[in-house]
Amino acid sequence: MKRIAVLLAALFFVAGAALSAQAPQPTEDLDATYATDLLKKGTKAPAFTLRDVDGKTYTLKDFRGKILVIDFWATWCPDCRAETEALVALKKAHPDVVFLGISFDTEKEKLAAYTREHGMDWLQLSEFKKWKETDVSAAYHVKWIPTQYVINPKGRVVFGTVMLEKVEAWLRNRKR
Secondary structure: OHHHHHHHHHHHHHHHHHHHHHOOOOOOOOHHHHOOOOOOOOOEOOOOEEEOOOOOEEEHHHHOOOOEEEEEEOOOOHHHHHOHHHHHHHHHHOOOOEEEEEEOOOOHHHHHHHHHHOOOOOEEEEOOOOHHHOHHHHHOOOOOOOEEEEEOOOOEEEEEEOOHHHHHHHHHHOOO
């Protein structure tokens, strides 16, 4: 009888642990740790001149008049790669918004292959330098990737975050 009671107690403990592991866990606010120095709302978005993999030059002014989501990322970044599918879906859900990738890759071929393979059909720009050596990462205070900014049609920062779900929430709620 004692063994049965111990066995049942152990069984309830294991079952309880399994159920709590399956329960949704609260999402940690990574911005509190990794986005403390990002540009603040209302700040004029810093100008940049960057190239795509074909060498064509683009500036921030090329995107004026549109809502712009800038995704700072790299193909070698595990966290960036983990959210690729969600980013592709987010872009498809908001065809009226311009998405722009600013990559910290140094090899054009790797960037082109990754974006093609994963359906990232929006413009990808880069300095093709190491992340910490880029002017754009310094201008936008990018200390963690992925980092996203939403820029309004007048070229002002709406907000910056390291959490794609916050960009998704802003895009979803802007029409209300």
